[in-house]
Amino acid sequence: MWSCMTNFFTYETTKSVVVKSWTIGIINRVVQLLIITYFIGWVFLYEKAYQVRDTAIESSVMTKVKGFGIYNNKVMDVADYVTPTQGASVFCIITKLITTENQVQGYCPESEKKYVCTHDSNCTKNRNRPGSYGILTGRCVPFNTTIKMCEIKGWCPAEIDTIKTTPMMEVENFTIFIKNSIRFPYFNYTKGNFLPNITADYIKKCSFDMDNNIYCPIFRVGDVVRYAQQNFTKLAHQGGVIGIKIGWMCDLDKADDQCNPSYSFTRLDAMSQKNIVSPGYNFRFAKYFKMENGTDYRTLVKAYAIRFDVLVNGNVKFAFTRFYCYYSTMQGTVLCDIILLNFLKGAEQYKAKKFEEVKHLVLVVLDHQIDR
Numbered sequence: 001m002w003s004c005m006t007n008f009f010t011y012e013t014t015k016s017v018v019v020k021s022w023t024i025g026i027i028n029r030v031v032q033l034l035i036i037t038y039f040i041g042w043v044f045l046y047e048k049a050y051q052v053r054d055t056a057i058e059s060s061v062m063t064k065v066k067g068f069g070i071y072n073n074k075v076m077d078v079a080d081y082v083t084p085t086q087g088a089s090v091f092c093i094i095t096k097l098i099t100t101e102n103q104v105q106g107y108c109p110e111s112e113k114k115y116v117c118t119h120d121s122n123c124t125k126n127r128n129r130p131g132s133y134g135i136l137t138g139r140c141v142p143f144n145t146t147i148k149m150c151e152i153k154g155w156c157p158a159e160i161d162t163i164k165t166t167p168m169m170e171v172e173n174f175t176i177f178i179k180n181s182i183r184f185p186y187f188n189y190t191k192g193n194f195l196p197n198i199t200a201d202y203i204k205k206c207s208f209d210m211d212n213n214i215y216c217p218i219f220r221v222g223d224v225v226r227y228a229q230q231n232f233t234k235l236a237h238q239g240g241v242i243g244i245k246i247g248w249m250c251d252l253d254k255a256d257d258q259c260n261p262s263y264s265f266t267r268l269d270a271m272s273q274k275n276i277v278s279p280g281y282n283f284r285f286a287k288y289f290k291m292e293n294g295t296d297y298r299t300l301v302k303a304y305a306i307r308f309d310v311l312v313n314g315n316v317k318f319a320f321t322r323f324y325c326y327y328s329t330m331q332g333t334v335l336c337d338i339i340l341l342n343f344l345k346g347a348e349q350y351k352a353k354k355f356e357e358v359k360h361l362v363l364v365v366l367d368h369q370i371d372r
Helices: 002-008 022-046 120-124 169-173 200-205 221-227 232-238 270-274 324-342 347-354 367-371
Strands: 051-054 058-066 069-071 074-076 090-109 134-142 148-156 175-184 189-192 218-220 240-251 261-267 282-290 296-319
Touching: 058 090, 058 296, 069 169, 090 134, 090 232, 120 134, 120 148, 169 221, 169 232, 175 221, 175 240, 175 296, 189 240, 218 221, 221 232, 221 240, 221 261, 221 296, 232 296
Parallel strands: 240 296
Antiparallel strands: 051 296, 058 175, 069 074, 090 148, 090 296, 134 148, 175 189, 175 218, 240 261, 282 296
């Protein structure tokens, strides 16, 4: 126990030993050269690992759409064709509608061809399964003068979504206003695509351009679709999802005006184009009303839309001094010490020179100085 305590309460200090050996000297310098070359060439110049990076980007996106279109001889404004209405980073512009008006709760025939029947027995076997637009009752009822269909309980009349309609082509000239603000918390660095010196006159006249006008926050829908390499006519008929990606890759060692957003546009649901069943993008919603007698009724809308997802990513880097050169020199010394202490002749002699144990430190004062 006493030996352990004695060994614990000790102090170690470095001692320099000059070894005049061509072998060890060459190994030492070669190792140092290799490590310094690695750090200068790879770490410093290529990877720039001396810089601290912050990837925890905080982002805010606000959007607005403007434009008027004509659909079924009705003028459509932003309140009619944009959903949701709060201006979020994900929003839809409706291009085509299929409406089923005056639906009420009750009993009516299905509208899908797979529910064509001649007797109740054709419908009874599917009674425990949900129909396309309601709950099957198991009865076979007339759909028109020539066809019978299985009956459902639900919102009636049942939707017929095979109606051919023409999309609102004016959407191509609608504009999207995108305001993006970002912050990197590690450096407390903030920036945005909406510059402080921007004016109302500039906003009214400018249009985003990938090469010459990246700080204009006004994007024409047709240009966004073109940047994503898509056909607008096909997209308006079937719907789809377009990604607007904003990248912030900034180097704080450079001037602030060098930190600029980079944009890219892509079709996010590209795989749906290859599907025969349910290609594109559509969704349903309803508008509810109440009759004078208190009965609820609704207008069901199946909407084909172009959905826009504004995606923000980025990282920022800033120089941070590190002692790589000193570290590389030490690594060469450690390797040479290992070779000297374990593999070369005279290792014991080297150990004796390098490590020295001092048990007592005695301060001696010369006698003649004491006498004086």
